[in-house]
Amino acid sequence: MEQTNKELPLEYQTHQDRMTILAFWIFLGAEIALFSTLFATYLVLEHRTAGMFSAKQLFEAPKVMMMTFLLLTSSFTCGVAIWYMRRNNAKQLIGWMLVTLLLGAGFLYMEIAEFTHYVHEGATIQTSAFLSSFFVLTGTHGAHVTLGICWALSILYQVMKNGITTTTARKVFIIGLYWHFLDVVWIFLFTLVYVKGMVG
Amino acid sequence: MHEKFPWSHVFGFLLSIVLTCMTIWIGLYTNFSHSFILYLIVGLAFVQAFLQLFMFMHMTEGEDGKMKTANIFYGIFVAVIVVLGSLFTMSFGM
Numbered sequence: 178m179e180q181t182n183k184e185l186p187l188e189y190q191t192h193q194d195r196m197t198i199l200a201f202w203i204f205l206g207a208e209i210a211l212f213s214t215l216f217a218t219y220l221v222l223e224h225r226t227a228g229m230f231s232a233k234q235l236f237e238a239p240k241v242m243m244m245t246f247l248l249l250t251s252s253f254t255c256g257v258a259i260w261y262m263r264r265n266n267a268k269q270l271i272g273w274m275l276v277t278l279l280l281g282a283g284f285l286y287m288e289i290a291e292f293t294h295y296v297h298e299g300a301t302i303q304t305s306a307f308l309s310s311f312f313v314l315t316g317t318h319g320a321h322v323t324l325g326i327c328w329a330l331s332i333l334y335q336v337m338k339n340g341i342t343t344t345t346a347r348k349v350f351i352i353g354l355y356w357h358f359l360d361v362v363w364i365f366l367f368t369l370v371y372v373k374g375m376v377g
Numbered sequence: 378m379h380e381k382f383p384w385s386h387v388f389g390f391l392l393s394i395v396l397t398c399m400t401i402w403i404g405l406y407t408n409f410s411h412s413f414i415l416y417l418i419v420g421l422a423f424v425q426a427f428l429q430l431f432m433f434m435h436m437t438e439g440e441d442g443k444m445k446t447a448n449i450f451y452g453i454f455v456a457v458i459v460v461l462g463s464l465f466t467m468s469f470g471m
């Protein structure tokens with residue numbers, strides 16, 4: 178039987194779970210490196226528009242603000258969910274996580290609508306180097322959000338089935354880290370792609 | 378442990394909203410030079426990223442806190458070199 182330290186929050190009580198959480202932080206470090214390569218590509222190519230759509234012509238401030246607020250709020254509600262988990266309140270944990278995922282789905286809906294709109298205008302991934310790198314960078318983030326929603330739902334199912342245990346607490350804590358991290362990536366997308374693009 | 382609601386999270390959330398609005402305001406409604414705007418908004422983005430890492434993700438907590446923090450800072454170091462290095466070789470001076 179593995180030693181447990183009851184003083185710590187559930188997700189940190191066993192040595193194995195502490196190591197799993199540490200490993201996830203190392204994964205997040207690799208994710209920073211992954212996104213940095215896509216950001217570098219985008220920033221090098223952002224003015225190579227082939228005389229077609231520029232960032233300034235495409236981006237619309239109100240929609241970008243809306244997407245940002247959806248994701249910022251979801252990061253907050255996710256934090257609240259973890260806070261309730263540490264107080265052993267499964268009902269509040271599931272409720273706040275569901276709100277988080279709904280906000281994430283709202284963000285995803287707006288992003289897909291945005292991409293569809295661009296493609297209908299004729300601004301596709303094949304139009305210019307700017308648009309290729311734009312769709313790859315924002316699309317990679319969107320794919321992460323999609324994966325996060327599916328992953329979180331499967332873990333919420335486990336919480337409903339087994340309650341808050343050291344194992345489910347560790348899983349919820351890790352999906353929480355992942356979700357906050359996606360918000361961190363979005364802050365840089367918002368700043369370096371959208372706001373920078375609208376400045377010109 | 379005695380609080381009824383995570384007020385520190387509410388504070389962090391409000392702060393991130395304020396920072397986002399500042400970024401939009403500086404970007405779209407001021408007449409600073411482009412490079413000055415860029416320095417300001419990238420600075421604000423880093424402030425907001427650290428806010429998430431420290432206030433929401435509790436990066437420094439636990440016995441591995443220092444290792445997690447060192448790993449993330451190394452990730453940021455790699456990211457900055459990759460981005461600025463690419464811009465330096467491909468774009469600067471053009």
